Amino acid sequence: MTTMPITQAGLLPTLPGSAYTDPATFRREQERIFETRWICAVRAGDLLTPGSFRTVTVGRENVLITRARDGALRAFLNVCRHRGARLCTEESGQVRRNLRCPYHAWTYGLDGRLVAAPNLRDVPGVDRADYGLIGVALREWLGYAWVCLADTPPSFEETVIGSVTARLGDADAVERYRPADLVLGRRIDYEVRANWKLIVENFMECYHCASIHPELVQVLPEFAGGYAAQSYVGHGAEFSGDAEGFTVDGQAGFGRLPGLAEEQDRRYFATTVRPQVFLNLVPDHVILHRMFPLAPDLTRVECDWLYAADVIDSGADISASVELFHRVNEQDFAACERTQPAMHSRAYGTGGVLVPTEHHITEFHHWVTSLLH
Amino acid sequence: MTTMPITQAGLLPTLPGSAYTDPATFRREQERIFETRWICAVRAGDLLTPGSFRTVTVGRENVLITRARDGALRAFLNVCRHRGARLCTEESGQVRRNLRCPYHAWTYGLDGRLVAAPNLRDVPGVDRADYGLIGVALREWLGYAWVCLADTPPSFEETVIGSVTARLGDADAVERYRPADLVLGRRIDYEVRANWKLIVENFMECYHCASIHPELVQVLPEFAGGYAAQSYVGHGAEFSGDAEGFTVDGQAGFGRLPGLAEEQDRRYFATTVRPQVFLNLVPDHVILHRMFPLAPDLTRVECDWLYAADVIDSGADISASVELFHRVNEQDFAACERTQPAMHSRAYGTGGVLVPTEHHITEFHHWVTSLLH
């Protein structure tokens, strides 16, 4: 087992309670974090055919993601340029050729161009090219569409791919799971009554594992010690000798994904892609969480369980596999929800403390604070 | 058919999105528009006998309207002068002689005078005349009680009657329908999750008619062209040759109201009485909408269908008649509700655009803006 990292002595401070409750702070986070960074929005595989679309909340905007005729994914603000009606009100759907606003029939191509508008042809001095949908930057990676609302997005390579590489120690490590080729086995939506930062902090540390995750510690006994797999580079938590697979009862999973390195077998790797993705890698599947902050005390978390296509095609029973991390999710979110109300207390006015095994959370706090100021 | 009006070239801007969402703007609208202009509050025919009352929300106030012993309608702030209890909490009701506050039994005449209060007679230096209910200006027109919360109400003739005359081109045009003598056939309350100005704008233009009002366009085929009946003086939209009446399926209505001019037959006239009334006139009935803004994104709309007394007395089936505009209402309000959420978007930060057939909405925007500043 990897040598434990050297941690700083004493207890470091957390953020003050108001950082988790103040509406003005939350607005600034939306504006300066969620509306400027790359956000993992939708699974590409959910948009298979041209004309299929998804709508997703990014920061305070509703973003429409479609697959165009050329097969590429495109993202737009979900707002008609005429009088502001929402083009698509459903979370997902399929159009035939165009996106037609139901209010006054302004009609846009799947590439966002305004292709028709009643009576507009005859109006002098109007160029339809000025009234296309407002585009949003989009990148595909790991089988997901990532979007960025900034006019000048930060480097995807540095801020997204680089953060995964830094944690896993190797740019190839995540690619060996071939996440883009995996198939969605199960998706669960959670509505968590807690600030998004409490959820990130929870995911980053394992000091709570012994208290609230008995099933997880059964499979990953080193988690009982309180050190998160995330806290040192390249380390994956080793499966218990009793566990045949990463399942709720230790039963066997579905075989190692092709292409995995030997040192990736029987190990659990996890990393956070700030601000809103948690990535969990085990030999036979990948679990990816996307977080969407909705209010200072409300966050939606969408969790995907991804498997090899042949596992899903064969109709294999994935329930013991899904159930393990679903329980972890429910245990974590309950902990976050019991923490949120105390953020208002004078007892948390200057915040709490981090024990040494949680000290890497400080770097997350610095990152948030630096973006807000 | 009337010559189409000359419209300005190009596209004019709408109000910015924040005008439809900002709580401070909404408060200012309540204060400077809904609490200073004449507001169509209740149908006089709903208060037939002395002692009958209605309560209605005008701006941010609750107004109590009663029929007094002398047969006249009176309006008051619905607040006891003693400790502030609401006198009447029901939307409508009937008292015998007086309005008695249920809390401490202060008792007011139907004319608002304080007529009794326990123990008060013996208190030196108290003149009951100082503690009557606070009156609200009231005018009756078209069979409705219009109230105004301003200390010095604007001219009813200019701001209410004049606006109808300006649209219909003739002071007698609306009176020929004898709206005050008509009888309520049906009333439907709508709760619309949209800003009141989106509802006004929707009512003012017909560019959306072809998209969302198939039944209406069937009866009024010129509406397919996008020109609202409201956009030029004196014009009424002509019924289709296939339509025997203004009904959802074109079946016959109930005969021309007595007194209508020849040129009013088989035509639909509509006008807006700012800030909150929509008036629709067809040969056999009148439809009147009253809007009550409750929040930046919530508006109550009460719609009355009014018929000749003998139609209602005979028990005639008015369902095909009511259904036509009820569908129009539902179609319009759905459009407004899909527009409201996008008012927050950066895509609508500076607003959208008006096509030429919508350009008269600009005048409404100027009117609102001038009252707020």
Add this chain to the structure above:
Amino acid sequence: MTTMPITQAGLLPTLPGSAYTDPATFRREQERIFETRWICAVRAGDLLTPGSFRTVTVGRENVLITRARDGALRAFLNVCRHRGARLCTEESGQVRRNLRCPYHAWTYGLDGRLVAAPNLRDVPGVDRADYGLIGVALREWLGYAWVCLADTPPSFEETVIGSVTARLGDADAVERYRPADLVLGRRIDYEVRANWKLIVENFMECYHCASIHPELVQVLPEFAGGYAAQSYVGHGAEFSGDAEGFTVDGQAGFGRLPGLAEEQDRRYFATTVRPQVFLNLVPDHVILHRMFPLAPDLTRVECDWLYAADVIDSGADISASVELFHRVNEQDFAACERTQPAMHSRAYGTGGVLVPTEHHITEFHHWVTSLLH
């Protein structure tokens, strides 16, 4: 019957309407009244055994009250010192030896000391004594735990006991009912959609008794005159000759509590302990209300009916006894709820008026105002 007090002539003003609706005023009241004064929190008899606990909202804080091993009650802010999880989320419960935070297993004694925390022993420079629960001042009186969030609480003798003495005219008067020895017969929780001050004002005056409390006036006929028992020192309202007991139908109660003075028999005494307790004393039981303001327009009221132990032990039917004041509560709270909405009206912008029999409410207004400024 006692001589009626001399009251000032004329009508005095109330507080302005905004005092009952303004969120900033409400926050200041929480900060400067409910978080600085002694608050009657829980009945001591609800925490009989060591390890039993209750959680209660005091001002904007959640306070945890436990019975420690030494038999004493202790109060703490209900927040773990580590990462801020709420220690106990239930309203009441029982632990075995310690209070263990379910998130990371930090464990506190019933006296609040941090007794264990995983991995913390090995961290240099950390003194567990620095991380005990944050204590809250606690006093027991009348069988209740009273708590105070101030760093330096005001004198309990002056602000709590003294206020009861001032009203009843005698320090022994309330003690003769032996409230600490009585047993809870019934508890009813009310959620009142009104500002807490409206509820206090209502309890302080009896000008409304004739209007809304027919059952109470039947038992206490002098209340028909509008003078509250509270308005003069030492006075108790005498039972009607027709009433055998303080019951909804005048049926007999359960005999005079032992130790009562002759002049306390067949009389009703009531007093307010500011800011949130109403105390009612009748020969065979005691009724105590605790108020907890939750929002400018929302207050929780918990009402306890307390009887001699032998009455409760015998299984006696207390329903006619409870029903009388339960009806009074429902009548009062309905009056407060019909008053709250009018506090927003321009008709109450500068407030209403107090008649002479309500003039002692002015002193309450002065008390509130002086604490806020």
